[in-house]
Amino acid sequence: MLINRKDVSRMLLIEDNGGGMDPDKLRQCMSLGYSVKGKLANTIGQYGNGFKTSTMRLGADVIVFSRSCGKDSKSVTQSVGLLSYTFLRSTGKEDIVVPILDYERKEREWNKILRSSADDWGRNMDTIINWSPYSSEAELLEQFNLIENHGTRIIIYNLWEDDQGQLELDFGSDQHDIQIRGVNRDEKNIQMAKQYPNSRHFLTYRHSLRSYVSILYLRLPPNFRIILRGKDVEHHDVVNDMMMTEEVTYRPQSGADGLPKDINVIIG
Incomplete structure (x- = not known):
């Protein structure tokens, strides 16, 4: 659990020290309906909505920080993305807008990755700062320092309340x-x-x-x-x-020799 510096509300933190997500993987994670498992039946992640629906069930907003070393352990990147129902509702957006910022490490320096233009980067930064618990780029970068070499930090905030005004x-x-x-x-x-x-x-x-x-x-x-x-x-x-066991006699159809065969099955 963390405390939001802006309004002193509680936030939920989920973090791991796994391989992290590169910029493309983070976009896939935060895109509604995207799944690399879409053609696989009966599997977790088939429809590409699990992360979004589960986080939004807990709170209105989520910010994700992830650092990855890449497949070759040399392409080190870090990204931050914001999925904010509060932002979309307050600004009257008809489309779902998910601002994401990416950095790559060159030697010992972290450099911005401009996927379109510097203006787009600036707009994404302004949106994240205005609608996240963090007030500056420096505060955002502090979160990456907590990840160390690789991993992901997911922070869910504006947690939902019940009818009595208590957190669910x-x-x-x-x-x-x-x-x-x-x-x-x-x-x-x-x-x-x-x-x-x-x-x-x-x-x-x-x-x-x-x-x-x-x-x-x-x-x-x-x-x-x-x-x-x-x-x-x-x-x-x-x-x-399963401390209680029960033995059940299963009587299938007759075997090839025409005689019924009893099979004892132990349950429990």
Whole structure:
């Protein structure tokens, strides 16, 4: 969680130290409906709207910083892009405008990448400064220093509020968790989770990000960590929760010899 310097509101930070995105990849990421997986059925990322819809579900605006070393580890670039519902609504834009700025490193200096003209660069810079949590180019560049060699920082701000004026995301109930208020929060299940800690993931994953992320992956790759609010998420294999077993006799059609064959299947 971060604090917006302009209005002292809370912001949500998601960051990684992966390979980052080069200028073209960032544009693809922030373009509605673009997907390199469009022809692949039954796969995540097929329609190219996941990043946009998920961030906009949490807050009105998102700014993305990404640094990439390129395929050859020599073409080092960094880019910042803004997708702002507040900007589009306040300015009455009929088309979705996503200002993006790119830099490339030559020796030890970061130089601007002008994809069209210096005027376009200036307009993009003005838009990002006016509608983002940052007030100058220097403040934008500070965010890249936090990425180090490569990776991505996603900052979601102007987080949505409920009908009572409270943030939909609950940062206060657990200092190492982010939870959801409202219908997904079942107080009965929360109390049961305290009474039956071995079942807490099943009882709380609908409102607790820590519980949800802990069971998100069946297996974690080596050296892969998920850190939530300064504390590692402990991976939980849901297979271990299957403590009750039941043996069912499956009776298929007759075999080639005309005799029925029983197959015992163990579930759980």
